[in-house]
Amino acid sequence: MTQPSLDSFPCLLMVTDFETNKLEYINRSASACLGINTDDIQQYSLFDIISKASSIFFESYVRPTIVSTGECQEVQLSLVASSGEKLPAVANIELAQAKIYWSVYTAVARDRLYQELIEVREQLEEETEKLVRLTRIDPLTQLLNRRAALDDLNSLQKRLQRQFVPVSFVVIDIDLFKKLNDTYGHSHGDEVLVKVAAILQNVSRASDIVARWGGEEFLVVLYGSCVEDTRCFCERVHSAINSLNDSIDGDVSVSVGVSALSAEYSVCSEMIDNCMKEADAALYQAKSNGRSRTEYFESV
Numbered sequence: 596m597t598q599p600s601l602d603s604f605p606c607l608l609m610v611t612d613f614e615t616n617k618l619e620y621i622n623r624s625a626s627a628c629l630g631i632n633t634d635d636i637q638q639y640s641l642f643d644i645i646s647k648a649s650s651i652f653f654e655s656y657v658r659p660t661i662v663s664t665g666e667c668q669e670v671q672l673s674l675v676a677s678s679g680e681k682l683p684a685v686a687n688i689e690l691a692q693a694k695i696y697w698s699v700y701t702a703v704a705r706d707r708l709y710q711e712l713i714e715v716r717e718q719l720e721e722e723t724e725k726l727v728r729l730t731r732i733d734p735l736t737q738l739l740n741r742r743a744a745l746d747d748l749n750s751l752q753k754r755l756q757r758q759f760v761p762v763s764f765v766v767i768d769i770d771l772f773k774k775l776n777d778t779y780g781h782s783h784g785d786e787v788l789v790k791v792a793a794i795l796q797n798v799s800r801a802s803d804i805v806a807r808w809g810g811e812e813f814l815v816v817l818y819g820s821c822v823e824d825t826r827c828f829c830e831r832v833h834s835a836i837n838s839l840n841d842s843i844d845g846d847v848s849v850s851v852g853v854s855a856l857s858a859e860y861s862v863c864s865e866m867i868d869n870c871m872k873e874a875d876a877a878l879y880q881a882k883s884n885g886r887s888r889t890e891y892f893e894s895v
């Protein structure tokens with residue numbers, strides 16, 4: 596039987612000197628991978644065949660480890676071939692009689708797999724985001740839909756239980772929208788809904804809940820908004836809707852009903868439901884009082 600040769604091993608085998616770091620032996624796999632002729636190895640040091648970062652890692656971690664334990668397993672490093680190409684690799688390293696023995700596996704395929712896994716995960720995250728968006732966003736106005744608003748109200752209630760801040764509930768309803776649809780067509784009505792939604796989004800803050808509550812009705816929950824802030828908000832809404840009339844057909848106005856959460860008790864879901872009802876009652880009052888106005892529930 597012919598003598599087994601280290602050249603037949605399918606991994607890179609190397610020996611370096613512990614003191615000088617000179618390359619003393621490489622097998623055929625290492626020679627092929629690094630592009631170094633076995634006859635020329637004395638010209639090379641360890642630091643010629645691993646990257647700068649790997650050299651620092653070797654000095655700061657691997658060397659002390661092999662000095663104290665005699666070995667270091669599964670060391671991730673970057674080999675540098677004579678062509679300059681960098682190859683990710685994993686090495687098992689042992690120290691014996693002032694020589695360091697290396698068995699090294701290139702990890703190109705593994706790194707490619709990791710990369711693919713990362714890409715797949717990113718795609719999944721993107722798809723999930725799209726799905727969440729589809730379930731939460733009203734496709735016409737791009738505002739939150741009613742279900743998402745209810746979810747967010749639920750989270751808001753928990754947040755307010757931990758720390759109370761003033762919150763206003765503002766229900767906004769486009770006046771005589773049926774007439775607008777009937778006069779100018781449904782697609783014109785849709786365009787008005789989109790424009791009103793954009794106005795509400797523009798005059799709100801990122802911490803507010805801005806939702807299409809139903810047909811031509813919107814809900815804005817103003818977070819951290821005192822009565823004065825809420826009044827300003829409503830004025831801004833009316834004035835922006837007024838300006839809208841310069842650019843579209845028909846006379847668009849909104850009626851607005853407002854209620855606010857009282858800070859007296861710990862906020863429970865019934866209190867939020869109640870506030871919504873109060874804002875609805877105020878909206879009804881605004882419609883009865885001639886539309887295109889804001890009414891505040893009596894306690895506000």
Ligand SMILES: Nc1nc2c(ncn2[C@@H]2O[C@H](COP(=O)(O)OP(=O)(O)OP(=O)(O)O)[C@@H](O)[C@H]2O)c(=O)[nH]1
Nearest residue numbers: 769770771772773774776781782784785810811882
């Ligand atoms: N274009 C369009 N119309 C819608 C949409 N959703 C609901 N509507 C219409 O909105 C109209 C609402 O009419 P009403 O509830 O009678 O209210 P209104 O005409 O606004 O009258 P007031 O609220 O009393 O001022 C109905 O004709 C619905 O068909 C939509 O997505 N697009």
